[in-house]
Amino acid sequence: MDTANKNFQSAKRREFVATLFVDYYLQWEAENVFVAEENDKVVGYVVCSTNKTLFNQKMKEIYLPKIKKISFFFWVFAKICVKTSWQLDSKLNSGGFHLNVSKNFQGKKIGPKLLNSLGQHLINEGYNYMYLITANKKTRGYGFYTHLGFKQFKKCLGNSIALCFNLKDVNNQLAKYSNVNL
Numbered sequence: 229m230d231t232a233n234k235n236f237q238s239a240k241r242r243e244f245v246a247t248l249f250v251d252y253y254l255q256w257e258a259e260n261v262f263v264a265e266e267n268d269k270v271v272g273y274v275v276c277s278t279n280k281t282l283f284n285q286k287m288k289e290i291y292l293p294k295i296k297k298i299s300f301f302f303w304v305f306a307k308i309c310v311k312t313s314w315q316l317d318s319k320l321n322s323g324g325f326h327l328n329v330s331k332n333f334q335g336k337k338i339g340p341k342l343l344n345s346l347g348q349h350l351i352n353e354g355y356n357y358m359y360l361i362t363a364n365k366k367t368r369g370y371g372f373y374t375h376l377g378f379k380q381f382k383k384c385l386g387n388s389i390a391l392c393f394n395l396k397d398v399n400n401q402l403a404k405y406s407n408v409n410l
């Protein structure tokens with residue numbers, strides 16, 4: 229993806245981001261991955277974990293050691309992210325999600341469409357919430373998610389904030405995006 233901010237353009241940092249936020253989900257929980265494609269190229273994706281045991285096991289066995297080889301500092305950060313992902317509250321019975329839309333395709337409502345697909349899927353699987361952690365209230369994501377009906381759930385490390393969406397609101401807030409075309 230081309231959406232990494234200016235601090236994350238180097239090959240090493242991009243490898244770290246992919247290892248922490250993408251690789252596990254593709255390999256082990258592909259049923260919780262939704263992609264938007266144009267001409268066979270992925271232009272947006274959302275990933276989520278619904279298997280705490282598998283997530284923690286594979287992160288510990290495969291992905292955290294890989295990240296440690298990239299950088300000790302990233303490894304410390306990754307350990308915090310992995311721990312936080314499943315420990316916000318017991319009622320959030322699925323792991324947090326990560327959503328990304330390629331620069332040239334932002335502003336076309338692909339993000340909400342992907343969230344609707346994930347939300348409908350999680351409801352079918354018996355889950356009640358989906359959530360993410362955003363760095364602070366100034367991020368683009370904060371405005372975007374609160375616009376879609378996400379509520380502040382918890383303050384996390386530093387200024388970061390957990391935002392949570394109650395899946396009973398999917399049909400009111402997100403289903404309208406299901407017809408969006410690229």
Ligand SMILES: CC(C)(COP(=O)(O)OP(=O)(O)OC[C@H]1O[C@@H](n2cnc3c(N)ncnc32)[C@H](O)[C@@H]1OP(=O)(O)O)[C@@H](O)C(=O)NCCC(=O)NCCS
Pocket residue numbers: 231327328329330333334335336337338339340361362363367368369370371372375
């Ligand atoms: C943030 C992101 C997921 C949004 O997806 P998108 O498909 O580009 O979303 P759109 O810009 O088409 O916006 C969809 C809706 O959200 C609204 N919206 C988007 N950004 C908003 C903001 N910052 N504040 C308020 N509303 C916002 C739009 O007005 C639109 O509303 P509408 O459907 O009622 O007209 C996507 O741009 C992205 O991946 N960006 C790069 C990574 C990033 O910034 N992630 C957030 C980090 S926390």
